[in-house]
Amino acid sequence: MRPRILVVDDDPGHLSMLTTVLSGWGYLVEGAANGAAALAALRKNPRDLVLTDVRMAGMDGIEVLKAVKDYNPAVPVLIMTAYSSVETAVDALKAGAYDYLIKPLDLDVLRLTMDRALDHLRLRTENRALRERLGREFTSSEIIGQSPPMRELLDMAAMAAPTEATVLITGESGTGKELVARAIHANSPRKNGPLVTVNCAALPETLLESELFGHEKGAFTGADRRREGRFMTADKGTIFLDEIGEMSPATQVKLLRVIQEREIERVGGDRPIGVDVRILAATNRDLKKEVAEGGFREDLYYRLNVLVLSMPPLRRRREDIPLLARHFLEKFAKKNRKTVRDFSPGAMEAFLRHDWPGNVRELENAVERGVILAIGEYLTERELPPGVAAALAAQATLPAPPDAVAPPDLAGQALEDIEQRAILATLKETGGNKSEAARVLGITRATLHKKLKKYGEEESRPEEC
Known part of the structure; x- marks a missing residue:
């Protein structure tokens, strides 16, 4: 569907110009001559x-912004302001504006800003719809992603949740396997029962069996009383066995019996005890390979392998990186009372180029570090961990391709000639886009126009969109 835009301006000429331009860009546009309208x-x-616009008779732009946010906080609001009202624009950002634009408007900047705001809104809407398909609890579980691998995973989780099937969640460390397990439980008929998590890698073999199944008094040295295990605690609910590939062969045998008979036996006990528990398990190992090598029981593997959900590594879902990064940015900016509101282009480029061996957990840690170190409103590549920033530096230092033209020798040339060549080369590189060329050169668009006019290039070089 074409985006629906509302333009508010009490200057009839400016309002007419904007509605005409935006309609030409393909938006569905309606104009309003004042805040009440x-x-x-x-x-x-x-x-x-x-x-x-900010300055309007009657209800000004800040009042319009606040009223829009009261009506629907999700709608992005862009503020138009003159140079003399930049302080007002900053106040607008604090009140919830998505961004502000300086008048007279640069139409290239306007279109880029609108596209960015609408894209952000679209991603938030898509992600909310994905989470709602699996129930309200997915929102709190922070499962974020709209890439094809994540869509497929969430669809399978949605089908698995209302059943009693044993689910095996596989994937590299840091991909969010526990979040999926929590979401499946929260959307299952057992959601009002307990969800008990056991990290099989965190407990030695001598303790894991007692932790899972409990023990009788006197079963071993120090067992001064009977203890209920995690399976009993999870009765009528779900137990999540994380890193199940680390479980010893002896404990694997007992777990197999639980799955087959729905019974446990305490350490030191002599009678079976029935339990009503759904089992979810996760591993970062290749259990099929472990079975072939004798490290994991084949019969247990096939009992766990009823339904497998494979968590994709972050490098296979790069389109989710901006969405995840901005989610973490909002989270840690609020937690640390920082005013950081977005990433610099360099920081986001570094995120997209990094391979993320630690997956989502590594990304979360990188953003948290950056938020803590950031000084202004933007998190830049300077605040990123060295390993993440190195991806950007490596790209910058790649050798030129064999057919690349060597840079000219600048010695002995007039500065004005060098400047002219740099400007014209940048314009060529940006396809004639003057706004982008000005940004790359670090000058204003007005300055660029003056210099092109000086070189006699202004009239002969039409701008490309």
Whole structure:
């Protein structure tokens, strides 16, 4: 569907210009000549984005912003302001504006900003819809992703959740296997029962069996009383056995009996005890390979292998990285009372180039570190862990391809000539896009126009979109 835009401006000429331009870009646009008309239009028909001027008679842009956020906090609002009102624009950001634009508007910047805001809204909407398919609890479990591998995984989890099937969740460390287990439990008929988690790798073999099945008084030295195990604690609920590939052969035998007979036997006990428990398990090992090598029981493997959910590593779902990174940014900025609101292009480029051997957990740690170290409103590549920032540095230092033209020798040339060559080369590189060229060169668009006019290039070089 075409995005629906509401433009608010009490200048009839400016309002007409914006509605015409935005309609030409393919948006469904409605104009409002004042704040009251804007709110009436918003209540009548929902909008995907609001673009409003700050200085207006009656209700000003800040009041419009607050009213929009009260009506629907998800709608992004862009503020238009003059240079003299930049402080007002900063206040607008604090009140919830997505971004602000300086008048007179640079239409290239306007379109990029609108596209970015609408894309952010789309990703949030898609992710919310994915989570709602699996129930409300998926929101709190922080399962985030809209890439094809994650869509497939979530669809399978949705089908598994209402059943009693044993589920094996596989994947590298840090991919979020426990989050999926929690989500399956939260959307199952057992959701009102307990979810008990056991990390099989964190306990030595001598303690794991007692931890799982309990023990009788006097079963071993120090067993001064009878103790209920985790399976009894999870009765009428779910038990999640994390890192099940680390379980010893002896404990594997007892677990197999639990799955087959739905009975446990305490350490030192002599009678079976019935339990009503659903089993979810996870591993970062290749259990099929472990079976072939004799490290894991084949019969237990096939009991666990009823339904397998494979968590994709982060390098296979790179399109989810910006969404995950911004989620963590909001989380840690709020937690640490920081004003960081977005990433610099370099930081996001580093995220997209890094291979993330630690997966989502590594990304989360990198963002938390960056938020803590960030000074301004943007987290830059300078605040990233060295290993993550190295991906960007490696790209920058790649050798030039064999057919690349060597840079010219600048010695002895006039500075004005060097400047002219740099500007024209950058314009060529950006396809004639003056806004992008100005950004790359570190100058304003107005300065670029002046210099092109000086070189006699302004009239002969039409801008490409």
